Amino acid sequence: QLQLVESGGGLVQSGGSLRLSCTASGLTLGPPSIGWFRQAPGKEREGVSCISRKGLTTTYATSAEGRFTISRDNANTTVYLQMDSLKPDDTAIYYCAARPVPYSCSSVEAAFTSWGQGTQVTVSS
Numbered sequence: 001q002l003q004l005v006e007s008g009g010g011l012v013q014s015g016g017s018l019r020l021s022c023t024a025s026g027l028t029l030g031p032p033s034i035g036w037f038r039q040a041p042g043k044e045r046e047g048v049s050c051i052s053r054k055g056l057t058t059t060y061a062t063s064a065e066g067r068f069t070i071s072r073d074n075a076n077t078t079v080y081l082q083m084d085s086l087k088p089d090d091t092a093i094y095y096c097a098a099r100p101v102p103y104s105c106s107s108v109e110a111a112f113t114s115w116g117q118g119t120q121v122t123v124s125s
Contacts, residue, residue: 002026002114004034004096009119012086018121020081022096029101031076035112038092038121048094050105051079059105063089086123093118 008020022034035050049070050059058070069082079096097112099105106112 002028002032002098004098004114004116006094006096006116006119009094009121011122011124014087014123014125016086016123017082017084018086020083020094020096020119020121022079022081022116024077024079024098027077031072032098032101032114033103033105034072034079035097035099035105036070036079036081037095037097037109037112038090039095039118040089040092043092045095045109047107047109049081052104053102057105059107083121086121088123088125090121091123092121094121 003025005023031053033052036048037045038048039045048061048064051070055072067085072079095118096116098114099112
């Protein structure tokens with residue numbers, strides 16, 4: 001069974017950087033496409049970025065474009081979200097999620113069927 005574990009969250013000042021990691025285990029069907037989502041207090045969860053199975057395709061929300069970079073390691077077990085120039089509006093719980101193999105990225109949250117427990121990111125002004 002596919003399991004996802006996020007790490008790397010924390011408290012950072014505005015303008016700072018964090019790198020989130022999403023480590024997958026139970027990859028019996030090969031690496032899945034992975035998306036990063038976030039949910040701020042009082043707001044709906046929103047998509048941030050996504051990377052396809054082999055890393056050939058990446059997508060970003062407008063809010064993340066130019067500041068966040070998604071990547072995956074050569075072993076395809078860990079997906080990273082490098083977040084630079086962080087703003088207080090980036091404060092949220094960040095989740096990674098996987099699409100069923102062999103599907104690629106999607107803008108539809110319901111298309112992601114495996115979820116991690118989330119990691120808190122707090123950006124102070």
